[in-house]
Amino acid sequence: MKKFERFRDVMDEIKKSGAAIYKSPDGSDNLVILYPYSVSYVHSYAQDSRFFLGLAEGKLLGSVCKECGHKYATPRSHCMECGAETDWLELPKEGRVHSWTTCYFGSEEFLKETPFNLVLVEFEGVDTLFMSRLMKAKQDDIYIGMKVRAAFRKKPRYLVSDVYFEPAD
Amino acid sequence: MLRKASGVLTGKQRKVYLIAGGVTKFAKAHPEMDFRLMVKKAYDYAMKDVPKLKAKDIDHTRISYFSDHFARQLKAASMVQDFLGLNPKDSRRIEWGGATGGHCIQAGWETIASGRGDVCMAAGFETMSRVETWKGNEFIALASDTNFDYPNGGFYTGYYALMVQRHIYEFLRKRKFADVRDEKKAQRMAENEAMRIMAMISVKNHTNALHNPYAQFPVKLAVQDALKGEMISYPLNRPSICTMSDGAAVLMLASEDVAFEYTDKPVLIRGVGGGTDTMRLADRPHGSVPLFPWEDEATYESLDYPGVHSFRAGRSAAIEAYRHAGIKDPLNELSFVELHDAYASSEIQTYEDLGLCRYGEGYDFAELGHPFMKGIDYGMKLEHQGTIPVNPSGGLIASGHPVGATGIMQGVFALWQLQGTIGKHFGDDTQQVHDAKLGLIHSHAGTGSSVTVSILEAVR
Ligand SMILES: [Zn+2]
Numbered sequence: 001m002k003k004f005e006r007f008r009d010v011m012d013e014i015k016k017s018g019a020a021i022y023k024s025p026d027g028s029d030n031l032v033i034l035y036p037y038s039v040s041y042v043h044s045y046a047q048d049s050r051f052f053l054g055l056a057e058g059k060l061l062g063s064v065c066k067e068c069g070h071k072y073a074t075p076r077s078h079c080m081e082c083g084a085e086t087d088w089l090e091l092p093k094e095g096r097v098h099s100w101t102t103c104y105f106g107s108e109e110f111l112k113e114t115p116f117n118l119v120l121v122e123f124e125g126v127d128t129l130f131m132s133r134l135m136k137a138k139q140d141d142i143y144i145g146m147k148v149r150a151a152f153r154k155k156p157r158y159l160v161s162d163v164y165f166e167p168a169d
Numbered sequence: 170m171l172r173k174a175s176g177v178l179t180g181k182q183r184k185v186y187l188i189a190g191g192v193t194k195f196a197k198a199h200p201e202m203d204f205r206l207m208v209k210k211a212y213d214y215a216m217k218d219v220p221k222l223k224a225k226d227i228d229h230t231r232i233s234y235f236s237d238h239f240a241r242q243l244k245a246a247s248m249v250q251d252f253l254g255l256n257p258k259d260s261r262r263i264e265w266g267g268a269t270g271g272h273c274i275q276a277g278w279e280t281i282a283s284g285r286g287d288v289c290m291a292a293g294f295e296t297m298s299r300v301e302t303w304k305g306n307e308f309i310a311l312a313s314d315t316n317f318d319y320p321n322g323g324f325y326t327g328y329y330a331l332m333v334q335r336h337i338y339e340f341l342r343k344r345k346f347a348d349v350r351d352e353k354k355a356q357r358m359a360e361n362e363a364m365r366i367m368a369m370i371s372v373k374n375h376t377n378a379l380h381n382p383y384a385q386f387p388v389k390l391a392v393q394d395a396l397k398g399e400m401i402s403y404p405l406n407r408p409s410i411c412t413m414s415d416g417a418a419v420l421m422l423a424s425e426d427v428a429f430e431y432t433d434k435p436v437l438i439r440g441v442g443g444g445t446d447t448m449r450l451a452d453r454p455h456g457s458v459p460l461f462p463w464e465d466e467a468t469y470e471s472l473d474y475p476g477v478h479s480f481r482a483g484r485s486a487a488i489e490a491y492r493h494a495g496i497k498d499p500l501n502e503l504s505f506v507e508l509h510d511a512y513a514s515s516e517i518q519t520y521e522d523l524g525l526c527r528y529g530e531g532y533d534f535a536e537l538g539h540p541f542m543k544g545i546d547y548g549m550k551l552e553h554q555g556t557i558p559v560n561p562s563g564g565l566i567a568s569g570h571p572v573g574a575t576g577i578m579q580g581v582f583a584l585w586q587l588q589g590t591i592g593k594h595f596g597d598d599t600q601q602v603h604d605a606k607l608g609l610i611h612s613h614a615g616t617g618s619s620v621t622v623s624i625l626e627a628v629r
Contacts, residue, residue: 007197007200007298010200011301022200022201024200026201030200030201032200035241045316048316072452073451074451076452080452081454098335099331099477100331101327101330101405102402102403103324103330103401103402104400104401104403105303105326106303106306106327107306107307107310107322107324108301108303108304108306108307109307110322110324111303113322118321118322120331120335120451120477127454127455128454128455129452129477130451131318131321131331131449131451132321133322143352143353144334159320160317160318160321161320161321
């Protein structure tokens with residue numbers, strides 16, 4: 001079996017052959033193997049389902065408290081402030097950038113999409129924010145207060161990323 | 170909002186002390202040790218420091234690790250207990266995101282303070298090298314809302330960048346650059362200013378780590394070098410972000426009845442506090458600041474709080490811990506702070522949460538040199554160097570962040586500071602805070618969704 005003194009080399013080797021030996025500075029030989037693990041979950045959106053179905057219809061749905069009137073830009077079936085049940089609330093398509101960043105690195109699943117922009121969007125008269133992607137904008141274009149408009153994927157994947165934002169001006 | 174008098178911390182609990190600790194060197198990977206052996210090494214080190222303490226004297230253990238995904242082994246804490254030969258004693262696993270280690274220490278405190286036992290081990294570990302960095306980012310991002318946050322990009326550095334961008338807007342754009350009319354230009358100026366100050370913090374923590382043999386990234390940096398680092402998530406670049414580590418840390422806690430039998434330098438846990446906030450950043454309220462007793466409502470009249478710019482959980486944890494410890498002036502009463510600087514930005518935000526300065530003053534506080542160590546050459550001119558050293562160990566940025574061990578590592582370093590034994594354990598006393606009397610440790614989970622603050626006191 002192949003033996004390496006650099007752990008990086010061990011990691012490269014096990015992707016090819018499945019096993020390698022790491023010789024550590026203390027002189028010991030350590031057998032390292034590749035151990036795959038994957039799973040597909042049965043995932044119900046339960047009480048939040050209408051939000052995801054809404055995205056497929058080009059609607060952005062938040063929540064409004066039946067008791068205290070608090071308005072949320074995300075689905076919350078029960079109010080965080082008073083505990084009462086909420087109603088669905090259709091959010092405006094247009095909002096403003098409350099905060100933003102451009103990511104040049106990320107998780108494995110999204111690495112191929114880098115660089116991408118994340119934004120927190122604020123809507124007039126709504127008490128909380130909404131996290132999303134901002135497309136069609138480069139780092140230098142973006143600023144807090146910038147007007148943005150929601151856009152929806154033509155073929156829904158029933159993920160929150162079925163909605164994204166674009167500059168509105 | 171916290172009620173004025175909490176029923177929990179009446180001061181009637183038994184006093185609890187830290188009596189010994191041990192840490193493995195934090196490293197990118199430790200393929201020659203599995204998690205059990207890492208904990209065993211830290212455990213043996215702690216036991217050797219208090220030779221009168223025998224395994225049979227340990228009544229309970231609390232063992233922390235963050236991620237089942239990194240471990241690929243459920244009930245890994247049972248295997249630690251087993252490996253250390255501590256069965257059949259009472260034990261449990263503690264997990265609370267990035268604040269796992271801080272919660273583990275407080276779980277040990279609760280075990281002894283309640284009278285359930287006299288000696289409790291708090292141990293923690295993480296083995297993050299078992300996947301590539303980008304997969305690790307994915308695992309960590311599973312600690313954000315997987316329906317609403319993760320599918321947008323699943324990247325914690327991105328979330329913290331969103332938070333600091335708003336912090337920069339509130340406290341630099343609206344104040345220091347209030348006169349600049351062009352909105353975009355003003356924001357860019359404020360961001361550049363923040364990046365310069367974050368680079369100073371990166372230099373501070375990397376320099377502090379030069380004298381810490383347990384640290385993963387001791388390196389002499391200049392502010393210009395730190396500014397040139399690879400951009401990861403604007404405005405956070407690589408030198409202002411901690412990386413992933415393998416490591417373990419162990420603390421021994423004891424009641425007042427027995428602590429002095431094992432050591433003549435125990436360190437009192439004088440106060441504990443905890444706080445929480447919404448899992449989704451988007452759901453954070455825009456209300457008013459929970460105030461310390463010495464603060465005035467008028468100070469923050471125009472500030473929507475916490476929004477995404479500040480950590481309400483950190484402020485709440487500090488309020489509880491200060492009340493419990495009887496602290497009225499943290500800046501002057503505390504000798505040092507070890508806080509959760511997973512990002513240089515969160516170090517600045519945390520100065521404010523902990524009341525080392527007011528909200529909005531964090532950038533100035535850093536720039537003036539207050540959180541730097543006295544007597545160390547950081548290669549920059551600092552007007553008020555060393556008012557209160559923050560992260561004299563190098564913090565997470567330079568020591569490393571093996572999540573389940575991190576909060577306990579802070580506790581071990583703080584214990585040694587307060588015992589005055591940094592020289593003994595580091596083999597170099599450069600980072601010893603002179604005459605340290607009171608220390609604060611701060612452990613923080615996912616975008617501030619939970620935070621612990623513990624106050625430690627030298628009794629020698
Ligand atoms: Zn309500």
